[in-house]
Amino acid sequence: MSSIDQxxxxxxxxxETIDSHAPHALNRIRPDALSALKRFGxxxxxRDEGYTKLSLEDMFxxxxxxxxxxxxxxxxxxxxxxxxxxxxxxxxxVVVNDSFRPTATLLKNCPEGVTVESLASLAxxxxxxxxxxxxxxxxxxxxxxxxxxxxxxxxxxVRVKSGVKLDKAIQIVNIFNASADLMGVRRVLVVLEADAxxxxxxxxxxxxxxxxxxxxQVTEIFLHRGASLDFCDIEESTExxxxxxxxxxxxxxxxxxxxxxxxxxxxTTRNEYHVDITGEHCDTELAVMAIADNNQIIDNSARIxxxxxxxxxxxxxxxxxxxxxxxxxxxxxxxxxxxxxTEAYQSDRNLLASTDARMHTAPQLEIYCxxxxxxxxxxxxxxxxxxxxxxxxxxVPRAEARMMLMQAFMADxxxxxAIDGLRDRLRHLVERRLSGEHAVxxxxxxxxxx
Amino acid sequence: MxxxxxxxxxxxxxxxxxxxxKGINLTVRPxxxxxxxxxxxxxxxxxxxxxxGDPKFTVTDGSADFHGVDLLALSPEDRSHEGLFLSFxxxxxxxxxxxxxxxxxxxxxxRKYFNEPPLSAGDFLKLMRQKREIVELDNKLASRSVNEGxxxxxKKRNEIFQMAVLEPRLSILDETDSGLDIDALRIVAGxxxxxKTERNATIVITHYQRLLDYIKPDFVHILYKGRIVxxxxxxxxxxxxxxxxxxxKQQVDNQ
Numbered sequence: 182m183s184s185i186d187q188x189x190x191x192x193x194x195x196x197e198t199i200d201s202h203a204p205h206a207l208n209r210i211r212p213d214a215l216s217a218l219k220r221f222g223x224x225x226x227x228r229d230e231g232y233t234k235l236s237l238e239d240m241f242x243x244x245x246x247x248x249x250x251x252x253x254x255x256x257x258x259x260x261x262x263x264x265x266x267x268x269x270x271x272x273x274x275v276v277v278n279d280s281f282r283p284t285a286t287l288l289k290n291c292p293e294g295v296t297v298e299s300l301a302s303l304a305x306x307x308x309x310x311x312x313x314x315x316x317x318x319x320x321x322x323x324x325x326x327x328x329x330x331x332x333x334x335x336x337x338x339v340r341v342k343s344g345v346k347l348d349k350a351i352q353i354v355n356i357f358n359a360s361a362d363l364m365g366v367r368r369v370l371v372v373l374e375a376d377a378x379x380x381x382x383x384x385x386x387x388x389x390x391x392x393x394x395x396x397x398q399v400t401e402i403f404l405h406r407g408a409s410l411d412f413c414d415i416e417e418s419t420e421x422x423x424x425x426x427x428x429x430x431x432x433x434x435x436x437x438x439x440x441x442x443x444x445x446x447x448x449t450t451r452n453e454y455h456v457d458i459t460g461e462h463c464d465t466e467l468a469v470m471a472i473a474d475n476n477q478i479i480d481n482s483a484r485i486x487x488x489x490x491x492x493x494x495x496x497x498x499x500x501x502x503x504x505x506x507x508x509x510x511x512x513x514x515x516x517x518x519x520x521x522x523t524e525a526y527q528s529d530r531n532l533l534a535s536t537d538a539r540m541h542t543a544p545q546l547e548i549y550c551x552x553x554x555x556x557x558x559x560x561x562x563x564x565x566x567x568x569x570x571x572x573x574x575x576x577v578p579r580a581e582a583r584m585m586l587m588q589a590f591m592a593d594x595x596x597x598x599a600i601d602g603l604r605d606r607l608r609h610l611v612e613r614r615l616s617g618e619h620a621v622x623x624x625x626x627x628x629x630x631x
Numbered sequence: 632m633x634x635x636x637x638x639x640x641x642x643x644x645x646x647x648x649x650x651x652x653k654g655i656n657l658t659v660r661p662x663x664x665x666x667x668x669x670x671x672x673x674x675x676x677x678x679x680x681x682x683x684g685d686p687k688f689t690v691t692d693g694s695a696d697f698h699g700v701d702l703l704a705l706s707p708e709d710r711s712h713e714g715l716f717l718s719f720x721x722x723x724x725x726x727x728x729x730x731x732x733x734x735x736x737x738x739x740x741x742r743k744y745f746n747e748p749p750l751s752a753g754d755f756l757k758l759m760r761q762k763r764e765i766v767e768l769d770n771k772l773a774s775r776s777v778n779e780g781x782x783x784x785x786k787k788r789n790e791i792f793q794m795a796v797l798e799p800r801l802s803i804l805d806e807t808d809s810g811l812d813i814d815a816l817r818i819v820a821g822x823x824x825x826x827k828t829e830r831n832a833t834i835v836i837t838h839y840q841r842l843l844d845y846i847k848p849d850f851v852h853i854l855y856k857g858r859i860v861x862x863x864x865x866x867x868x869x870x871x872x873x874x875x876x877x878x879x880k881q882q883v884d885n886q
Contacts, residue, residue, distance in 0.1 A: 571723040573707035574683050574716075575737040575793060585736065589727025
């Protein structure tokens with residue numbers, strides 16, 4: 182008996198209810214998802230390759246509720262929420278559990294050619310657009326992706342029309358707020374048409390910390406010719422929150438993508454990055470950092486497929502693990518037979534701050550043509566004892582020296598964050614995180630950590 | 632009672648069970664410059680490491696009194712606050728920690744130790760500017776990571792710069808001349824001499840007489856096999872330069 186069965190039976194018993202609360206463009210792809218799920222039969226567990234530290238079977242096992250009847254949440258959650266990033270003026274939208282709500286400023290200030298809208302409502306007003314993209318990249322390729330498609334009822338769509346360059350960053354805040362254990366099925370669709378550019382910031386939070394939350398997130402990103410996207414994602418929820426977040430990207434010729442992932446506080450999380458580079462002269466940057474302590478588990482997996490020649494990708498993953506926390510990294514660079522002159526680099530650096538922390542890392546290269554430049558590497562170590570002593574001899578107390586070294590370790594990842602103003606914020610959040618304080622956002626009235 | 636800054640008495644210490652220092656006795660008074668010389672492997676760097684509190688080493692016997700404080704009972708940071716400074720033979724590179732943040736942390740930790748409020752940003756920058764001049768340290772280095780990508784000369788000048796900022800009562804310069812060209816040596820030695828007062832003292836650890844042309848010692852000690860086997864005035868350094876260490880080794884080994 183797999184934990185997948187409870188979701189299959191949930192769907193089969195409530196098919197009409199689920200469909201009646203979602204538009205056709207979403208419902209039409211559920212049957213395929215259902216048969217894919219039945220085919221998979223179970224979620225991957227620790228014995229499966231690529232899941233050494235984290236079992237999705239266990240993650241999905243608890244009997245989470247799913248809000249299939251779309252019971253509306255308290256609107257004031259969205260209204261009360263202000264996640265200010267100083268010096269960054271954003272167009273803010275909020276996803277409470279799994280329902281999208283724009284803010285008044287977003288509705289007022291969203292420029293011509295830019296759509297930031299609920300997936301459910303856009304699927305009613307422009308079904309052709311949604312059908313053209315939704316599910317095309319996630320494609321039920323594994324059980325987690327298929328489950329998300331089977332149960333999704335809403336989500337966020339970001340569409341930037343051809344040639345439009347959006348100055349302001351779009352910020353989407355994901356909040357859990359429920360009075361019972363809950364699984365939030367979250368879906369994001371991002372389409373940047375030719376030569377469009379945008380910056381997207383996602384922040385994950387949890388409220389009502391007594392309850393267990395599971396976030397199932399699938400994000401599909403289409404970058405058309407010459408488009409440019411900066412994508413930042415900050416996980417700052419609670420140790421009672423688990424998440425599986427899958428990012429699927431398709432890049433056409435000449436497009437640029439930077440992804441910055443930051444896991445600060447979460448119970449168990451798995452972040453997957455799947456990038457298909459389908460055109461020449463693309464640029465792809467992944468800079469991901471993870472900070473974990475207690476019994477947290479952070480599992481990141483990246484696959485960059487170089488399917489066309491003359492593109493460039495670079496990945497940097499850094500983990501800082503304390504107490505009994507565990508980290509995992511599986512990274513693959515795939516270079517297809519015709520993808521000559523590919524440049525692809527990957528680096529994983531990990532710091533174990535305690536003797537009980539564990540890191541599993543598997544950097545991989547698969548190259549099927551000559552004339553490429555590729556490298557990959559991983560290193561796991563401890564704080565530099567010589568540096569600690571050196572700092573102490575100058576009078577810096579050991580605890581402070583440790584903290585300075587840990588912050589320094591993350592400096593180069595933060596330097597790669599593409600959104601101005603966010604770098605300082607991240608430095609601050611990391612400092613707060615390392616000093617053991619919960620990083621409560623400045624003017625936030627939401628009290629996520631109460 | 633006469634004024635004694637450091638009194639090391641019968642100090643024994645080692646690493647991983649191997650004894651390296653086998654009974655060091657050394658007395659340093661304010662205003663004095665002591666040179667400790669000796670062949671490779673005699674324990675010179677171990678002595679400086681033990682006095683600074685390097686956790687690599689274990690003290691097995693003896694004591695070190697630092698102006699009335701039991702030095703060996705203190706953490707490395709508290710030894711620093713009490714006025715001990717070690718200039719490293721190989722200053723450590725710390726990528727990602729800027730010189731400015733490092734020095735601010737150091738200065739304010741010391742002020743906290745003496746129940747003083749942190750320095751204001753303005754006062755701190757002024758202090759940095761003043762002290763930089765002593766060793767002609769480039770302002771650009773301040774924004775860089777600690778010692779990262781510094782040349783050998785810049786690293787040693789950076790050590791003396793930190794010494795100038797922290798105003799120690801006793802400075803131990805461990806092989807400060809190693810890796811220095813003659814110009815850098817002059818600047819570093821000039822910095823040390825400018826920082827010399829009636830109140831503070833310096834222990835210079837070196838292989839060669841060369842550094843002692845610039846930093847004039849009052850006493851010269853020869854360390855061999857973990858003991859100070861010979862002490863004398865500045866002329867002893869010249870004698871060593873001329874005759875090497877062999878005569879000392881023979882004398883000690885034949886005893």
